[in-house]
Amino acid sequence: MSWEKALIDKAKEIIDMYPQKRSALGPLLYLAQEKDGYISNDSIVEISNLIGITEVQVKSVASFYSMYKEEQTGKYLLSVCKSISCEINDSRSVIDSVKNFTGLENYETDTEKVFTFEEVECIGACGGAPAVQVNYETVEGLTPEKSLQMCEWLKEERPEIIVAEELQEKFGGVKSFDWAIKDNTGSSYSVPGFQNIGTAKEKS
Amino acid sequence: MTDQIKINVNGSEISSKPDQLIIEACEDSGIHIPRFCWHKRMDPVGMCRMCLVEVETPRGKALVPSCTTKVSEDLVVDTESDVVKKAQEGVLEFLLINHPLDCPVCDKAGECPLQDQTMAYGPGESRFVEDKRHFEKPIPISEIILLDRERCILCARCTRFSDEISGDPLIEFIQRGNKTQVNTFPDEPFRSYFSGNTVQICPVGALTSSSYRFKARPWDLKKVSSTSNCSSVGDSVELNVSQNKMLRILGEDNEFTNQGWLSDKGRYNFEYLHSDKRIETPILVKNSNKELTINETMELISNEILTSENPNISFIVGHNSTNEEYYALNKFVENLNKVENENTVSTTNFYLSDDYLYNGFFNDDYSLGEIKDLDSADTIILWAQDIKDNLPTLYLRIKQAVKNGKKLLIFGHTNTAIKELSEEYYGENIVTNNFEFNVDLSDIPNLSKYIDGKDVLAIIGKASPLQNVNPIFQLVKHLDQNSNLKILNCFSKGNTLGALQNLDIVKGLNEFVTEFDSSKKNIVFTVGSNPVNNSIYSHKIKEALIDSDFVVSLDLFKNETTELSDIILPTTTFGEKEGTFTNLEMRTLMQNKILPTPGSALNEWEYWLILSNKMNLLESYGTEAELNSMLCKDYIDNGNIPSFDNLNKPSNLDGILNSKTINIEVKNIDSTNLEILFVHRLYGDSSSQINSPSISMLGSERFIEMNSATYFGSYMLHSDVVTLIQENNSIQVNVNINENLPDNLLVIPINRRGFQDLNPEKKVELEAAKSREQLSVT
Numbered sequence: 001m002s003w004e005k006a007l008i009d010k011a012k013e014i015i016d017m018y019p020q021k022r023s024a025l026g027p028l029l030y031l032a033q034e035k036d037g038y039i040s041n042d043s044i045v046e047i048s049n050l051i052g053i054t055e056v057q058v059k060s061v062a063s064f065y066s067m068y069k070e071e072q073t074g075k076y077l078l079s080v081c082k083s084i085s086c087e088i089n090d091s092r093s094v095i096d097s098v099k100n101f102t103g104l105e106n107y108e109t110d111t112e113k114v115f116t117f118e119e120v121e122c123i124g125a126c127g128g129a130p131a132v133q134v135n136y137e138t139v140e141g142l143t144p145e146k147s148l149q150m151c152e153w154l155k156e157e158r159p160e161i162i163v164a165e166e167l168q169e170k171f172g173g174v175k176s177f178d179w180a181i182k183d184n185t186g187s188s189y190s191v192p193g194f195q196n197i198g199t200a201k202e203k204s
Numbered sequence: 205m206t207d208q209i210k211i212n213v214n215g216s217e218i219s220s221k222p223d224q225l226i227i228e229a230c231e232d233s234g235i236h237i238p239r240f241c242w243h244k245r246m247d248p249v250g251m252c253r254m255c256l257v258e259v260e261t262p263r264g265k266a267l268v269p270s271c272t273t274k275v276s277e278d279l280v281v282d283t284e285s286d287v288v289k290k291a292q293e294g295v296l297e298f299l300l301i302n303h304p305l306d307c308p309v310c311d312k313a314g315e316c317p318l319q320d321q322t323m324a325y326g327p328g329e330s331r332f333v334e335d336k337r338h339f340e341k342p343i344p345i346s347e348i349i350l351l352d353r354e355r356c357i358l359c360a361r362c363t364r365f366s367d368e369i370s371g372d373p374l375i376e377f378i379q380r381g382n383k384t385q386v387n388t389f390p391d392e393p394f395r396s397y398f399s400g401n402t403v404q405i406c407p408v409g410a411l412t413s414s415s416y417r418f419k420a421r422p423w424d425l426k427k428v429s430s431t432s433n434c435s436s437v438g439d440s441v442e443l444n445v446s447q448n449k450m451l452r453i454l455g456e457d458n459e460f461t462n463q464g465w466l467s468d469k470g471r472y473n474f475e476y477l478h479s480d481k482r483i484e485t486p487i488l489v490k491n492s493n494k495e496l497t498i499n500e501t502m503e504l505i506s507n508e509i510l511t512s513e514n515p516n517i518s519f520i521v522g523h524n525s526t527n528e529e530y531y532a533l534n535k536f537v538e539n540l541n542k543v544e545n546e547n548t549v550s551t552t553n554f555y556l557s558d559d560y561l562y563n564g565f566f567n568d569d570y571s572l573g574e575i576k577d578l579d580s581a582d583t584i585i586l587w588a589q590d591i592k593d594n595l596p597t598l599y600l601r602i603k604q605a606v607k608n609g610k611k612l613l614i615f616g617h618t619n620t621a622i623k624e625l626s627e628e629y630y631g632e633n634i635v636t637n638n639f640e641f642n643v644d645l646s647d648i649p650n651l652s653k654y655i656d657g658k659d660v661l662a663i664i665g666k667a668s669p670l671q672n673v674n675p676i677f678q679l680v681k682h683l684d685q686n687s688n689l690k691i692l693n694c695f696s697k698g699n700t701l702g703a704l705q706n707l708d709i710v711k712g713l714n715e716f717v718t719e720f721d722s723s724k725k726n727i728v729f730t731v732g733s734n735p736v737n738n739s740i741y742s743h744k745i746k747e748a749l750i751d752s753d754f755v756v757s758l759d760l761f762k763n764e765t766t767e768l769s770d771i772i773l774p775t776t777t778f779g780e781k782e783g784t785f786t787n788l789e790m791r792t793l794m795q796n797k798i799l800p801t802p803g804s805a806l807n808e809w810e811y812w813l814i815l816s817n818k819m820n821l822l823e824s825y826g827t828e829a830e831l832n833s834m835l836c837k838d839y840i841d842n843g844n845i846p847s848f849d850n851l852n853k854p855s856n857l858d859g860i861l862n863s864k865t866i867n868i869e870v871k872n873i874d875s876t877n878l879e880i881l882f883v884h885r886l887y888g889d890s891s892s893q894i895n896s897p898s899i900s901m902l903g904s905e906r907f908i909e910m911n912s913a914t915y916f917g918s919y920m921l922h923s924d925v926v927t928l929i930q931e932n933n934s935i936q937v938n939v940n941i942n943e944n945l946p947d948n949l950l951v952i953p954i955n956r957r958g959f960q961d962l963n964p965e966k967k968v969e970l971e972a973a974k975s976r977e978q979l980s981v982t
Contacts, residue, residue, distance in 0.1 A: 041390060053373075055389035060376035 003046045007031060011050055014197055021051040025061055027197040029068050034191040034199050037113075038069040069190060073116040074109045076154050076162070077190035078102070079133040080147075082119045085126035094130050095119060097144040101151045114155060116190065127176025136192040137164040141173025161203045162186045211279040226270035226281055227255050237283055238292065238321045240299075240407040241359035242271035245463055246368055251360050252299070254321065256291040258282040267291055293327040300330060302337045302382075303408070304354045312409030314422035318357060337382060345375065345387070346394040348414050348472060348898055349403060353385045356410035362386060362402035369465065370398035371603055371625075386410070397596050397886055400471040401464075404454055413452075415472055415898035420446040429456060429857065431785045431793040433524050433698040433778050434470030437461050437575070437597045438787030438859070441470070443779055445798050450474045450779055458858050460576055460791060467596035468899065469886050474779070476895035477799065481761055483774040484803020490770050498804060498814065501771055506818035508727060508754050509540070509550070515725040515753075517552045518716060520745075521707070522733030523698035525808055526783025526795060528831040530699075530706035532809035533731065535834075538708075539821035553719070554707045557733035558700060559669035559740050559882070559954070560589055561712040564693045565680060566866040573661045573690030574789040574861065578605040581661040581690070583654045587615035587679065588665035588694035592622060593886040595696050595788075598663075611654050615679070617881060618667045620944035627654065632946030637879070639671035645682040655687040665694025668881050669740050669954075670964055673872055692789060696884075701786040705864040706835060712870040717744040726752040731808060732775060734891065736764035740882050742960040758808055761891035764960070774805035777892075781807050782828045784846055792846030793859040838864050881951045882964060888955030906958055907938040909951035915941060918948055923972040928952075930968045933961050 003011070011031060015024040028050065032043035039062040041055075048055045062068045080095050104110060104117040125131035128140025132147060134154065142150070150171040163186035168175065185200040187193035193200035208219040211226075213235055220229035225248060227237050241251040250272040257270045260280040267287065282288060300322065307313040339353040358377070363386060367373040374394045378387045388394050403411045425444040432439040432453070440458035444451050453471050457464035476482075486501040488494040496504075509515065517540070519533065537552045565572070578584060578601050592599040603625060606612050611627040616635040623629045628650050636642055646652070654660075662683055664676060683689045695701065704710055711719075713735060720726070728749060735745045742764075749755055749768040757769040766772045782797040801807075806814075809831060816823045825831050829848050836845040839862045844850075846860040887893065887903030894900045908928065915921050921939065928935045935958045945951065950968070952959055962968070 044389070054376075055392050056376040056378075056387070057373055059389050060378055063378045064380045 002042055003035070007035065008046070008050070010198060011047075015051060017196075022053050024051055025053070025058065027194075029058075029062055030191050030194065030197060030199055032062075033068055034189050037072040037074075037190055067192075069116075072109065072113065073190040074113045075158070075189070076114060077116045077118070077133075077135050078151070079118050079120040079123065079136070081121070081123045081125070081129070081131050081133075083122035083126075085122075086130040089129040091130035093144040094132065094142050094147045097148050098132070098151060101148055114158075115151070125176055128172070128174050134167060135162045135187045135190055137162045137167060137186050139164065139167040139172045140175050142171065143173065146171045146173070161188050161201045163203045166203070209275065209277045211275050211277075211281060213281045214284055220275045222275070224275050226257060226259075226268075226273050226275055226279075229275050230270065230281070230283065235283060237270050238325050239271060240317060240321075240357060241361060243361055243405055245457075245465075246361070246364050248272045249360055249364060252357065253295045254292065254299075254325075256288060256295070258285050258288050289325070292325040296322055296326040297330060297332075299357050300326075301332050302354070303357065304336060306355070310355065310409040311412050311417055312355075312406075316409060317407040339385065342412065344393075344414075346396075346399055347902060348468065349394055349399050350412050350414060350417065351386065352410050352412070353387070355408045356386055357408055358384055358386075359407055361405045361407065362411060365398075365402050365405060366394075366396060368607075369600060369603070370396055370401070372396045372398075375402075397467050397469070397592065398465065398600070400466060400468045401455065404466075413472070413898075415475060416452045419451045420444075425451065426798060428796045428798040429794070430779065430796045430798075431787075431859075432466065432470045433785070434467060434473065435595045435597065436523075436696050436698060436700050436788040437595055438785050438791065438793045439466050439470055439597050440793065440858070441466065443796075443798050445779075448800055450477050450799060460574070460789075460858050461787065461793075462597040463601070465597055465600050467886065468902075469596070469893070472899045473892055473896055475897055475899075476760070476892040477777070477779060479761075479895040481895055482802055482805075483759065483761060483772055484805060485774060486804070487772040488770070489766065489772060496771075498806065501773065502811070502814045502818050505756055505771065506815055510819060512550075512725045512727065512753070515550050515727050516721065517550050517727045517729070518555060518720075519553070519729045519731055520555045520557050520713070520716060520733050520735050521703055521731045522557050523700045523703060524732045524777055525699060525703070526781060526828075527699070527702040527706050527786060527792070527835060528783045528828050529781075529808040529812075530703050531835040532812045532825070532831055534707050535823065535825075536812040536816055536821070539816060539823070540819070543819070543821065553711060553716075554703075554709065555711050555713055555716040556700065556703055557713060557730075557735045557739065558695065558697050559713065559884075560666045560695065561700075561710070561868065562666050562673045562676075562870050562872075563868045564695070564866075565664065565691045566693065566868070570680065570684060570689065570691050572790070572863075573692045574791070575601055575692070577659075577661045577690050577692070578602060578610065579608065580659065581605075581610060582658040583611045583613060583660045583687070585613050585615070585655075585660060585662040585664070585679075585683065586619055586626075587667060587676065588618070588663055589667055589696060590618045590621065590883055590885075591663070591694075592619070594884055595694070596886060598788075602663075613651070613654055615667075617944075617946055617949060618883060620942055623944050629944075631944070637881075637946055637949045639668050640675050641678070645679065652686065655683060658687050660687040660689050661692060662689060663692045663694050665696070670873065670880075670882065672874055695788060699785050701788055701790055702784070704866045704868060705786055705790075705838075709867045709869055711868075713739055713741045713745065714873060715870065717741050717748060718871075720748040720751075722748075722751040727754045728752045728756070730755070730757045730759070730765050730769070732758055732760075732777075734759070734763045734765045736768065737960045738884070738888060738890065738955040739960070740954055740962075740964040743963055758811065759891075761895060763891045773811055774803060775811075776801050776805055776807050780805075782848075784832065784848075784851065787859070789861065790863045791859040791861045792851065794848070794851040840864060879948060879950055879967065880964065881949055882954045883951055884955045885953040888953070889957040890955070903956060905938065906935065906956050907940050907953070909940045909942045909945060910949065911943050911945045911947060912941050913947050914945075914949070915939065919970045921970065921972055925973040926970050927973050928968055928970055930962055930966055935959065936973055 014027045028047045044058045102115045109116040131140045185202045188201045218233040237255045239255040248271040250269045255270045256267045342350040342352040345351045403413045432441045439462035440456040442454040455464045455466040485495045606625045613628045614626040616631040755769040756771045757766045758773045758775045779799045836847045
């Protein structure tokens with residue numbers, strides 16, 4: 001499906017932030033990811049027209065980076081860290097408990113499109129290992145039990161907007177660092193919540 | 205900066221240009237460094253690591269890729285050390301991990317850099333016992349190119365070519381890591397005018413062309429260098445023949461012309477040579493296509509000429525003859541005019557079958573440029589027909605020049621496809637739809653900034669067949685007064701310059717139509733031309749030929765013109781004859797023979813010779829070489845004549861630049877039709893193309909172009925398929941929207957099937973098509 005005018009206007013605002021149109025490719029791909037939960041070919045055509053490079057050049061970038069998904073993700077993208085700090089702090093059991101609950105293997109999405117599960121490399125939360133991201137909102141200091149509770153909560157509550165602080169309060173444990181800034185924004189789909197490109201959503 | 209610096213390679217000293225890459229410096233001194241990704245006509249990328257060499261650095265010896273490292277004074281390089289050998293073995297072992305090693309069924313085997321370098325530098329055996337990665341193979345990525353991703357070693361030559369050189373990046377790396385592959389976007393095939401070059405530069409058998417797949421083995425091929433007729437650039441090519449069949453055309457690197465590249469038309473337009481529709485014997489059309497012997501035919505033609513009273517003899521010549529053939533024709537006509545015959549005075553005229561012919565700039569008032577001036581000029585001015593479609597390899601040179609910082613100024617409205625390359629694009633505010641200037645030349649914005657006192661190369665020709673040429677002369681005069689100007693006369697078709705150099709006075713098709721006097725006895729020869737198709741004068745020429753008394757066509761195929769002929773004579777073409785070719789900068793290049801002549805076909809010059817003898821006009825030549833030495837006498841620089849002997853010297857393989865006096869007599873026309881711009885597209889419906897199965901369908905789509913304001917505003921259309929109506933003619937066409945066009949201008953490709961009956965002087969109507977019909981003509 002082609003893009004609506006509001007989305008195209010948003011894209012044009014982003015393009016204007018760069019000296020060269022093609023530099024806006026990354027953020028525009030996030031817009032596409034937020035729209036459909038993956039980078040659809042229709043979105044690729046739109047982006048290629050907007051920034052004046054060919055479709056296959058857009059596809060080349062979109063298929064290179066693993067945060068741009070080629071298949072539609074569920075409403076909640078569960079990224080469990082498997083790198084060294086988390087591994088030492090028993091991320092394996094967190095992974096197992098998430099896999100058990102969702103019944104998903106790596107990179108799989110359930111048929112209701114609620115969860116997508118992936119094991120990822122370091123997400124920069126070593127101080128609070130093991131850590132998990134839900135739609136790129138980070139929760140630290142998880143235990144297998146807490147992660148199970150989190151999955152259950154997501155499945156029952158189906159929150160529209162995921163906010164890291166809320167998750168941390170409800171299910172988290174040790175935190176690597178306290179920024180001491182209240183941040184009530186999060187993300188609404190499998191895309192990071194960025195203020196400057198408008199993917200960050202405020203939770204009321 | 206000194207001109208040369210010294211570096212030390214493998215213990216001996218070599219000299220190199222400063223800033224050269226190590227791999228280039230070594231190559232120039234005869235030291236070969238193996239490589240896959242590096243190509244001298246493209247930017248280095250350092251992808252394959254095959255060219256690793258050891259270099260001495262302040263911290264000791266280090267392996268560096270020689271394709272991305274520049275030389276410096278007293279650099280010490282080792283290309284053969286044990287460390288280098290080990291690195292090469294390692295690189296090859298890795299490259300072969302996923303390579304299928306299907307050489308026995310691979311077209312590239314025998315000329316494959318991966319195969320050859322594995323033999324020369326490889327480890328000899330593999331330690332890889334796991335499963336190889338698999339892809340579906342091969343997948344078509346366009347009508348003419350197939351891709352086998354398993355064989356690909358990810359050197360990025362093809363993707364870099366399509367981005368850097370041809371400027372239509374329709375193939376790219378997709379995915380990453382082990383899954384990385386070259387591919388196109390779904391439903392967006394690799395439709396590039398230059399896609400065949402990627403097949404030629406692919407260092408493995410990943411890219412293959414449909415026309416050559418499984419046809420031959422490289423070691424079975426007979427090869428000869430020649431010059432392509434595709435455009436007047438005169439691309440250097442290598443013809444590959446097996447069992448007397450042309451199987452492939454490769455680009456050869458000629459520094460002055462194509463620099464190794466070819467357009468797909470130049471590369472794949474050869475299958476017609478072996479079409480079973482080729483005419484192989486003379487045919488008497490008016491007598492139910494009776495086949496005749498050469499002798500009978502020549503008898504008939506000479507009788508017709510000799511017994512006619514004061515005939516008008518017209519020769520409509522094409523652009524695929526050799527210089528020698530044009531010269532022989534000219535001699536024949538010269539002698540014909542000398543014949544003393546009590547009741548006959550024949551009038552003879554040459555007409556070149558090219559709608560874009562005009563008088564050009566050939567006198568001494570202006571200095572003529574060369575293609576290589578693109579690389580030295582400050583500013584390039586382009587006002588001519590669509591360069592990308594008509595002179596594709598010249599477009600590549602222009603693109604390269606722009607990339608190297610030359611400023612390109614384009615005057616409207618034909619070169620819309622390359623607008624983004626230009627520094628200034630002078631569209632409808634400057635140039636009217638009638639190709640005249642809206643403003644005073646000195647008021648053109650920024651023009652003086654780019655030309656005043658600068659070195660300017662102007663690529664100048666008629667942009668529209670119907671344009672009044674005065675504005676062209678006006679522009680050139682203005683440029684000449686303000687800059688250091690050189691002109692490249694833009695006549696785009698084949699050996700046009702050879703025809704102009706060797707025929708006494710050349711006129712255009714408009715002259716043929718206007719001078720045609722049906723009250724007189726008219727004998728018309730069409731020589732390798734099909735003027736009843738692909739010309740804006742086609743419908744008038746058709747009427748004239750119908751009114752003519754005797755029409756002789758020298759051609760390869762039956763076509764729209766031969767239908768109206770009395771006699772068809774089978775001739776030879778590119779690859780079947782030896783001769784010289786003159787390109788648009790008047791560089792003469794050699795065309796060599798590698799194929800036998802089909803049936804009883806003869807070269808054009810042989811017909812003129814036999815005809816002369818039949819008519820007792822004694823000629824003093826009997827071979828191409830003799831013709832060549834006769835025509836060489838007229839060249840202006842007598843020390844540098846383009847004789848066969850000279851051209852075959854190793855130092856002259858890139859051709860010889862030399863000129864002759866040129867006489868063109870084309871009257872100016874006052875265009876009255878403001879709404880249509882007739883153009884020639886690269887692919888069309890010429891007999892040669894429709895008889896070459898691999899590319900025949902590429903010219904089958906019928907489309908017209910206009911901008912969206914014209915589309916919605918003037919014509920109020922809403923369908924992308926419309927009917928074009930003119931009097932009794934109606935043609936269904938696709939509409940392509942091109943926003944770079946001015947308002948109220950329709951672009952019609954005259955060389956696509958169905959448009960030849962349009963009368964250029966009358967208006968056309970457009971209406972939305974009632975039903976969507978199949979528009980492709982097969």
